[in-house]
Amino acid sequence: MSARNISRFWEWGRKIICVGRNYADHAVELKNAIPSEPVLFLKPPSAYIKKGSPILVPFYSSNLHHEVELGVVIGKGGTAIPQASAMEHVAGYVLCLDMTARDVQDECKSKGLPWTLAKAFNTSCPISDFIPKEKIPDPGSINLWLKVNNVQKQNGSTSQMIFSIPYLINYISEIISLEEGDLILTGTPKGVSSVQEHDELQAGIDDTVTMTFKVDRKS
Numbered sequence: 001m002s003a004r005n006i007s008r009f010w011e012w013g014r015k016i017i018c019v020g021r022n023y024a025d026h027a028v029e030l031k032n033a034i035p036s037e038p039v040l041f042l043k044p045p046s047a048y049i050k051k052g053s054p055i056l057v058p059f060y061s062s063n064l065h066h067e068v069e070l071g072v073v074i075g076k077g078g079t080a081i082p083q084a085s086a087m088e089h090v091a092g093y094v095l096c097l098d099m100t101a102r103d104v105q106d107e108c109k110s111k112g113l114p115w116t117l118a119k120a121f122n123t124s125c126p127i128s129d130f131i132p133k134e135k136i137p138d139p140g141s142i143n144l145w146l147k148v149n150n151v152q153k154q155n156g157s158t159s160q161m162i163f164s165i166p167y168l169i170n171y172i173s174e175i176i177s178l179e180e181g182d183l184i185l186t187g188t189p190k191g192v193s194s195v196q197e198h199d200e201l202q203a204g205i206d207d208t209v210t211m212t213f214k215v216d217r218k219s
């Protein structure tokens, strides 16, 4: 049997672990407190889409937001991975969108309910092609940006993250064992905004990686 190729990790059905409120400017724009520990939630693998597939607005939402994020692809699993060796467990990266039904999330927050409907719906995790680890020698100092219909909405540096990638790998793996092919979404900088059917989202890492997705509504 041939070895699996990590660049197709998104086909393996592994976990997507998302970190919320990891940029102070985004926590502030949504009037959330700055966290003292990472805020975690999950998306199922059915949330993944790749280029050519549309982002579908869930039928129960009228305020779908984009959140551009750096995704960390786990290459070697582990439990309670020390910060000092955390980067040895990283195979590479993807640029991700954490698509969020903000109206539904606001309602869940006000009722003390989980965010599943707001965050985990089909097509809620568009991703770029796999980026091997060597291509991003310093993931703690890259620029993430996003445009809607060619208008800039988000532009932030990963140096603004409250919790670093090694900290997150250690924190998460103490609670949820990490496996090869898991993806960690590391949170979004400020500038999230509403998108509509027919909008075009373009996102990038500096001027090296770019990806484009169209928004549609399921008929």
Ligand SMILES: CC(=O)CC(=O)C(=O)O
Residues within 6 Å of the ligand: 018, 019, 020, 021, 022, 023, 026, 030, 067, 098, 100, 186, 187, 188
């Ligand atoms: C308030 C949020 O939706 C948290 C989140 O996903 C983030 O990236 O921050």
Ligand SMILES: [Mg+2]
Residues within 6 Å of the ligand: 018, 019, 020, 067, 069, 098, 187, 188
């Ligand atoms: Mg997010």
